Amino acid sequence: MAALGIAMGGGNWFSALALGVTLLKCLLIPTYHSTDFEVHRNWLAITHSLPVSQWYYEATSEWTLDYPPFFAWFEYALSHVAKYFDQEMLNVRNLNYSSSRTLLFQRFSVIFTDALFVYAVHECCKCIDGKKAGKELTEKPKFILSVLLLWNFGLLIVDHIHFQYNGFLFGLMLLSIARLFQKRHMEGAFLFAVLLHFKHIYLYVAPAYGVYLLRSYCFTANKPDGSIRWNSFSFVRVISLGLIVFLVSALSLGPFLALNQLPQVLSRLFPFKRGLCHAYWAPNFWALYNALDKVLSIIGLELKLLDPNKIPKASMTSGLVQQFQHTVLPSVTPLATLICTLIAILPSVFCLWFKPQGPRGFLRCLILCALSSFLFGWHVHEKAILLAVLPMSLLSVGKAGDASIFLILTTTGHYSLFPLLFTAPEKKNLFLIGWKLSTSLAWGLWKSSVNLYSLSPPGS
């Protein structure tokens, strides 16, 4: 009894937080789920019932496989557990099949794979310097970081209501960041390579990784003023990094290369025909661009500057996924978005190359890359904001200035996720949870920033 008491009352707050959020996720099982639920059920069916050569060709359902091969293998592994829950879900013809057992299995699989995310958060907490904090538990940066990450409101909505598998993917990303902080660069690179082959959206932040590893790992020493020392270049390191990336890619794309299916796979992964904006606009630059175009076209029609017959009938706001032409402003091509994104990430990448500031500098560059790609990318989902919010949490517990930026970012980011929830009960519940989480978050950050202001030297 006493031992149990010590174990429970010993103040292991991390386990309490993790367990608490897992219980909350269990309560979210019967809530509304989007078409992504059917997407993943379909992928379970495809990977289970069809041979590998058919995976990227199967098109019975409109939700074709558009994630890289590692994710397909992940679904394949899950399907072997799924058959004990409900065999019917693994039939490719069973479109929109969602029995209660299917629902239970899928939801539990997300909750279960979040274990990797919990582990990654645990590792990230180790990288935080907590010596400056006060005695109070709720003021410790580790505690605040754990709350910010484990109870991230946006991740809860996207993963456990809307239904996706971002938990363990973000776990991989946070783990690779933690490894880089802990100077275990090879592991970090390996984890990121694996992550890329799970979900290629993480290409948004690949420049940060590439430049950082090249600059701070392959060049082993700096000159006293911080600039690059060319003769410290280590071929061994470059080659080992290259080997890691090559081996991971070979493992992933190898089978499909052997089957001569690489173009098909790439066309599935990068569907440029889907249009500039997703069905529900991500709050990025192109949304403003479209809005401006719309306003100008209305003004043009009113002032009789435009011929009504020449304006395309299709509307960008209809909620469909198609390609459109702009009426007044020039149309945007994928190449244009790529160029805008590259211009946007250039300053941060330059800073990372010329003035490396260790892992913190890398993290800042990563966040900026994510944000730039979000703002200027082609066919961006609003869920992509999480790519910027989650790493920003790591920075926010370090410096007061970052904390205030994070507060704005996370509030707007999570607010922009609300359209994902159609139904009234979910909106009510999530509004309550979100309000509660954001107020406690604000309080926690304010408290820790007050501490940091008083303890950190100026200019740090």
Next chain:
Amino acid sequence: MECCFFFSRYFNSSDNNLQYWGLDYPPLTAYHSLLCAYVAKFINPDWIALHTSRGYESQAHKLFMRTTVLIADLLIYIPAVVLYCCCLKEISTKKKVANALCILLYPGLILIDYGHFQYNSVSLGFALWGVLGVSCDWDLLGSLAFCLAINYKQMELYHSLPFFCFLLGKCFKKGLKGKGFVLLIKLACTVVASFILCWLPFCTEREQTLQVLRRLFPVDRGLFEDKVANIWCSFSIFLKIKEILPHHFQIIISFCFTFLSLLPACVKLTLQPSSKGFRFTLVSCALSFFLFSFQVHEKSILLVSLPVCLVLSEIPFMSTWFLLVSTFSMLPLLLKDELLMPLVVTTIAFFIACATSFSIFEKTSEEELQLKSFSLSVRKYLPCFTFLSRIIQYLFLISVITMVLLTLITVTLDPPQKLPDLFSVLVCFVSCLHFLFFLVYFNIIIMWDSKSGRNQKKIN
């Protein structure tokens, strides 16, 4: 959900016809429902008009109903709990917050109010305001609040005797010739006035009033209905008393047993009114009523759980144990409503919250269990009686294992053909045994409480 029918019935019958509404709750419930019905009419008249089609449920209507429960909770119950915890003495702020959290997390109330759908939080909230008022010497306000509670749900009469005895004891203490008498008159006037105010619209006809009373106290219905964790139901496993004894005799023995079991505590409270004694007497009286009274529903256990929540800070171990058992006793009802997942999640969350906030497993010594004086008295006759806390710990372990096993069995297996109610009866029987044990325990605490105080005074 029966509740939808509820509102429409009121609204349609209220306008012209204040007669007999076919209801078995006192007037305040009716007024509350009327208020909700007016709001519902404002939002969507269809919800009220469909009083003829029972079982009508649309998403929006359900959301509205659930929101009314939440609003009632926020306005009445939650402020009472928070204020109660603030007024606790000799506890740090952190413990007060933890205490409030644990009380609010009590699974039974959450599941019945939000899962099954009822308005228990209103009557329990009013009762809690009553307890607060009376404990802080605001006797008139406290008794007014308690009268409101009784007029909301007549089951609150379970709590009425301790209120009566406590206030009477206070009057005696102040001296019946002077201030005490004045207080007594004031209290009587408050009670009578509040009752008149609530019942005024119904007092137009004597026959009607009698009808309402007959509905509120259905003596015709018999000793018990369905399966409840009550002495009579458990006894009827061995001996079918419902069929053997004549009807009026059943009422008499139930009255006698109830009265006898609560007499000692109430007498003690009248002679020595103290805030602590008041709360424990609330527990033991409500438990006596639950075990021995007639026509008890399983949900009535909530009336016992509320006072136990109030003593959570004083005997955390036993209170947590009781609250877990009380939730378990409602298992058949909750399974009928398909609330298994919320039940498991909220029970685990509650258990972990209590275990970590109060370190309950470290507080199992005799002194912590407030059994010190009792075991000292027993040791005068039986010197070897030293294993009390060890026994209780083992009992707890056995109890938890039994409850978990019974839950698993009820959920996974089918009952045998000859005994279709086997599992619910087992649950009720096991819970009843627990409740008897707790009845004895709480009575011991009350009776042996100031005995040591009196002995101390004698010694001094």
